[in-house]
Amino acid sequence: MGDQRTYEQIIALWAVKTKDFMTADWFPMSEVLKRISNRIINEVQGVNRVLDDVRSKPPSTIDTGTEQAKQTNEVELQREIEMQRVRIMHLLRALDDKDRIIEQLKSQQQ
Structure with a gap:
């Protein structure tokens, strides 16, 4: 550390x-x-x-702590899924921008 x-x-x-x-x-x-x-x-x-x-x-019951841990893990998993979704959206936008730039370059070369 x-x-x-x-x-x-x-x-x-x-x-x-x-x-x-x-x-x-x-x-x-x-x-x-x-x-x-x-x-x-x-x-x-x-x-x-x-x-x-x-x-x-x-x-x-003794397993209440494990139930809390499961709920915490579910929240963390949902957070991670949302972060991945945002990353995918950014990548898709970047690809879309890349395609537009390529089309512009092609049209400028003609």
């Missing part, structure tokens, strides 16, 4: 301990987190930060 600002992905690790999978408390993993985060940052391309999520889980 160095001293420059980066705009890459962040990974949050959420370790919990539970007896009934209805409620959960966060599990401290400071030493393990150091090793895990170091490996992720150095080995996973596009990730520049690993966070330790220390929130407890209220009564409900």
Whole structure:
């Protein structure tokens, strides 16, 4: 990472301990987190930060966090699709401009 600002992905690790999978408390993993985060940052391309999520889980199902992650991924996917659509539109306009320029050059040569 160095001293420059980066705009890459962040990974949050959420370790919990539970007896009934209805409620959960966060599990401290400071030493393990150091090793895990170091490996992720150095080995996973596009990730520049690993966070330790220390929130407890209220009564409900444990997979609520994964549902939030799915929704976040869907929003990011929609954003990426929109960006690709805009890029394609710019490319099509550039091709159209190129065709017009070629036609103008041909007519000037005649």
